[in-house]
Amino acid sequence: KEKAQILDDKGMRRAMVRIAHEIIERNKGVENVALIGVRRRGVPLAQRLAKYISEIEGTTVPVGILDITLYRDDLTTLANQPQVHQTEVSFSVTDKKLVLVDDVLYTGRTVRAALDAIMDLGRPEVVQLAVLIDRGHREIPIRADYVGKNVPTSRKEVISVKLTEIDKEERVIILEG
Ligand code: 5GP
Ligand code: MG
Numbered sequence: 001k002e003k004a005q006i007l008d009d010k011g012m013r014r015a016m017v018r019i020a021h022e023i024i025e026r027n028k029g030v031e032n033v034a035l036i037g038v039r040r041r042g043v044p045l046a047q048r049l050a051k052y053i054s055e056i057e058g059t060t061v062p063v064g065i066l067d068i069t070l071y072r073d074d075l076t077t078l079a080n081q082p083q084v085h086q087t088e089v090s091f092s093v094t095d096k097k098l099v100l101v102d103d104v105l106y107t108g109r110t111v112r113a114a115l116d117a118i119m120d121l122g123r124p125e126v127v128q129l130a131v132l133i134d135r136g137h138r139e140i141p142i143r144a145d146y147v148g149k150n151v152p153t154s155r156k157e158v159i160s161v162k163l164t165e166i167d168k169e170e171r172v173i174i175l176e177g
Contacts, residue, residue: 002173002174002175003173003174003176005171006149006151006172007148009164009171015148016048016049016148019130019146020056024053024057026128026145030059030061032095032096032097033098034062034063034093034098034099035049035063035064036066036089036098036099036100037064037065037102038101039065039066040166041161041166042101043063043101045101045103045132046063046099049099049130050062050063064087064089064090064091065086065087065089066087066088066089066100066117066118067086067088068083068085068117069083070082080107080109082110082112082113083113084116084117087121092122093118093122093123093124094122094123094124095125096125097125097128098126099129100118100127100128102114102130102132103132104135104159104161105131105134105147106135106136106137106138107140108138108142109140111129112140129143130146131148132172133147133150133159134149134150134151135151135153135157136151136152137153137155153174154177155177156177157177158175
């Protein structure tokens with residue numbers, strides 16, 4: 001059940017354009033900057049950031065993809081465990097300023113798995129994290145460097161992120177759990 005709309009298409013565009021500016025400012029330009037989107041909805045978000053960055057700076061930044069899903073570990077009844085499936089990173093991560101991009105940050109476990117996968121590929125100069133929504137409830141010491149919107153949630157609630165490229169609509173809403 002829909003509870004509240006967090007962002008419409010214009011709000012999402014503003015948030016992502018702002019993050020593009022913040023990435024450029026924090027890194028004093030985009031030399032050696034590369035983006036890595038976490039599948040599924042982190043990928044179009046990373047591609048949008050790359051587009052906005054190229055519009056602002058006139059420089060294209062590479063975009064890679066990490067495929068990480070959460071699976072329920074029924075044997076131990078622990079929380080969901082992230083599993084890294086596939087990496088599509090066609091550039092060397094060594095000495096890059098990497099910006100990991102995902103739609104929603106929650107416990108932080110997906111980001112932790114993403115960092116493991118990245119470190120397996122090489123040694124970046126720095127890794128930063130950009131998320132469209134930070135919904136709180138971190139279980140490990142992970143924080144985002146760039147946040148579209150902080151949305152305090154209960155654990156029961158779910159954030160629905162709809163992106164044109166995948167969902168043919170563009171908005172973020174809170175769903176009641
Ligand atoms: P975490 O690993 O931080 O617990 O969860 C983050 C991952 O799970 C992200 O890749 C994100 O796509 C997904 N996720 C966690 N909570 C939500 C949510 O409320 N809504 C959506 N759309 N994805 C979520
Ligand atoms: Mg995800």
